[in-house]
Amino acid sequence: MIKPIPDTEVDALLVKAQQGELALTELSLCARQLGLGPANLLNTLSIEVAERFVQGGMPYAVGDDIMNGLFPAIFDLGMDEQMPQPAFGIYLAFDEGEYQHVGDLEDWDPAERYTRPQLSEILRALADIE
Template sequence: MSIKALVESSTTQEDKPTADEILLYCGTTQISHEFFFNQFSLEVARGFHEQRYTYEDCDAVMNHLFNIMTTAPFFDTEINIPEPAFSIFLTFDSGEYHHPHDLPHENPIEKHTRPGVSEILKLHTYRE
């Protein structure tokens, strides 16, 4: 199964990968978990940018992935959260609430998340 297919399953069928499934996938495909997290996150961002996935689905997937990225064996005192996965998580997180300088009528998803995703995608390439 490709990373794109994993994201598709995660966003449309709510079949989010577990830590064990990610470790197995990385071992089988011989990629690092950092590479997996970054490519998975970039595919979530691309799917949102292309309007294939809703904000709500992408936000839920990125929250799930962040929870996995910040636990053993993926994260400890020697390992940091990989980039751009962390920035993508933060960008979706920024759409969850109104920021102090936002006007009441402004949509935080449109003001913060959508432009943030666009900027991240300009800087990073997704590779299958």
């Protein structure tokens, strides 16, 4: 089970990530202050982004910016340990919404066609675990 984090802390970290200003060192320090490991904090933040997007509380572009901002920390952590999941899977789902795929019609929205269903499946799988 992922430990709850105060909403104000989550929001502040998501803003930093969206601005590309959240390195693994800062994230690790924050995680330690919250009594978490860095992977747990990355997963918590990523799940929050996924839930907000799927529930319509966050536009795709904002979620994509945040996940792109979290990716360096996800990648750096994955170099020393396993890639944090579901953070990495959520990042990949947002990545799929960044471009038209081969065979897509021009008027298809890749975020709706690929990202939203993938995130819904990730969140459903997480709910099944709890």
